[in-house]
Amino acid sequence: MRLVTHAHPSGDRAAAVVASSDGDRLVDLDGLSLVEILQDETALAAARLRVEHAAGSPETLPRLSDTRLLPPVRPGKILCLGYNYRGHVAEGADPTADDPAFPDVFVKTPNVVNAPGDPVVLPVASTNVDYEGEIAVVIGRRAHRVPLVSALDYVAGYALFNDVSDRDWQGRSSQWELGKCFDGFGxxxxxxxTADEIPDPQDLLLEVERDGVVTVSQSTATMIFPMAFIVHYLSQVMTLEPGDIISTGTPQKLPQALNDHRPLGPGDAVTIRVAGLGELTTTFTAPTDTERTPA
Known part of the structure; x- marks a missing residue:
């Protein structure tokens, strides 16, 4: 299923998305949040039945384009990976030669979560803002010390995530959080x-465009630590709760994009695209006068 959370006069509402001849439509899911639905097999089965029924006459449903989308979940924890895609190697070289022994894990705080249609306001204090197009694993069941072989059973689904980062602030200390945790940087x-729609999460092409130019294009098959391992590994340390997300890293930019790179500025746009997961486009804007004025 394609699931969203959207703004509604009665409060935030969860819905499923179904296609129609004149655009996508919304199937309301009884006022439950996506997290409540994803962690309850009965509620999830009821949602699937509702979607099947609605697919017969979707033209009577509200249009997706007429609503404001919100983040599909509000994660309690946002766990992210640093280097997790192998770079290009010379012909005949061992692509695994430089693999780290363990994932490089850091956190982003909940204040970074931004609605998919909202711009990212470039903070007054920021100086060197960059983007990282990633696939986020969304946890659907409480996961503690889960075996590797069943780790994906704890995954509710997948979403797109832009790990916006200020490289200068990131480099000011051995911990990256200040550069990663500006308001709206996620x-x-x-x-x-939902996970059943993605038969093999290690067979997805992740592409990123900046202002219409492809800057990243790489398969999840080149991940150093596959998604199942990441869930298994993190659950050895902490209990992963429904709605938590794990952002699984970004590939290195293509050579020309690295050569042409400049910090993000007002008016720039970044699109993350994965077949089966859709597109996430984020625009970047200058701070308002209110944001520029110290309190």
Whole structure:
């Protein structure tokens, strides 16, 4: 299923998305949050039945384009990986030669989560803002010390995530959090695609465009630590709760994009695209006068 959270006069509402001849439509899911649905097999089965029924006459449903999308989930924890895609190697070289022994894990705080259609306001204090297009694993069941062989059973689905980062602030200490945790530095969505729709999460092409130019294009098959291992590994340390997300890293930019790179500025746009997971486009804007004025 394609699941979203959207703004509604009665409060935030969860919905499923179904296609129609004149655009995507919304199937309301009884006022439950996506986290409540994903962690309850009965609620999830009821949602699937509702979607099957609605697919017969979707033209009577509200249009997706008429609503404001919100982050599909509000994670309690946002766990992220640093280097997790192998770079290009010379012909005949061992692509695993430089693999680290363990994942490089850091956190982003919940204040970074940004709605998929909202711009990221470039903070006054920021100086060198960059983007990282990633696939986020969304946890659906409480996971503690889960075996590797069953780790994906704890995954509710997948979403797109932009790990926006200020490289200067990131480099000011041995911990990266100040550069990673500016308000709004984590656009998430636009949809959560349930795990059953993605037969093999290690066979997805992740592409990123900046202002219409492809800057990243690499398969999840080149991940050093596959998604199942990441869930297993992190659950040895902490209990992963429904709605938590694990952002699984970004590939290195293509050579020309590295040569042409400049910090993000007002008016720039970044699109993350993965077949089966959709597209997430984020625009970047200058701070308002209010944001520029010290309190």
């Amino acid at each position: 656009p998430l969505g636009p949809e959560l695609i």
